[in-house]
Amino acid sequence: MLSKMVNSCFVTLAILFLWRVEEIAEACSCSPAHPQQAFCYSDVVIRAKVVGSQEVDVGNDIYGNSIKQIKYDIKQLKMFKGPNQEFDAVYTAPISALCGVTLDTNGKKEYLITGTLATDGTMHIKLCDFIEPWDDMSATQKKSLIQRYEMGCECKITHCASIPCMISSPAECLWTDWVMEKTVSGEQAKHYACIKRSDDSCAWYRGAVHPKKDFLDIEDP
Structure with missing residues (x-):
């Protein structure tokens, strides 16, 4: 009887684990967007170099757990759309399953970066945004x-x-x-x-x- 209960609990946990993995894997889903749509829908559009990165705490979730994000330090080269300010960093989720973006941080590659302006004035980016190496653009x-x-x-x-x-x-x-x-x-x-x-x-x-x-x-x- 005990063995059946243990097996039943194991199966339940396995199902919950697989459901959670599937949920995370499907968490980032993007509809195709033409570059013009990306420009029009974005709060901020800049050309920049990424010169460094670090993981930072940006607050807590409803359960009190720390929320981590990747902060990319950037050198803004040109503003195409956005507020009258210069950005020195962009923020993104720490993993791609949460739409986190991975950027080259050696400071040699220039990017076109579209993103969202948060209420605190910081710029946030995700995989669904149009982020392209500048040299790859027509x-x-x-x-x-x-x-x-x-x-x-x-x-x-x-x-x-x-x-x-x-x-x-x-x-x-x-x-x-x-x-x-x-x-x-x-x-x-x-x-x-x-x-x-x-x-x-x-x-x-x-x-x-x-x-x-x-x-x-x-x-x-």
């Missing part, structure tokens, strides 16, 4: 950070995950990188922005210069 993506992405923040970018897919209003752009190239870092992500036109509709724009105010459709450089 020339169009870099130029779009200045003005072009912002011009399309009122537009909706609809991700096409499988055929058929369509837009539901003129103020949408259909993002087809996944179905066309099996990647979310395809031509539209690297070289296009969804811009609002003079008639309030939206369309993809490609170019190395800012779009004309009344452009009608896609333009090549």
Whole structure:
């Protein structure tokens, strides 16, 4: 009888353990986002170098346990969007299962970092944010950070995950990188922005210069 009770308890604990592992493993789930969406949805968008990191306590949970985060010390190189202040650090969860981000801390690699502004004025980042080595970004993506992405923040970018897919209003752009190239870092992500036109509709724009105010459709450089 005792043996059965022990086995039963063991099975119960094993199930709870596996459930907890599965819960953690599925805790970080992100929907694909075009770089323009990442820009528009973020509180802060900066270009920076990461020069160091440390684990820090940022408070306690409801059970009194210490909450740990990774503090990345950064050297901000340029602010594309955000408050009138310079950030010297960004914070993230300590593990990827909690959407924690791992960054190179040798100070040699530059990143484009999008993130959220906390009430205490600190910047927080997660795996769902658009965080990309600066050298891996296309020339169009870099130029779009200045003005072009912002011009399309009122537009909706609809991700096409499988055929058929369509837009539901003129103020949408259909993002087809996944179905066309099996990647979310395809031509539209690297070289296009969804811009609002003079008639309030939206369309993809490609170019190395800012779009004309009344452009009608896609333009090549």
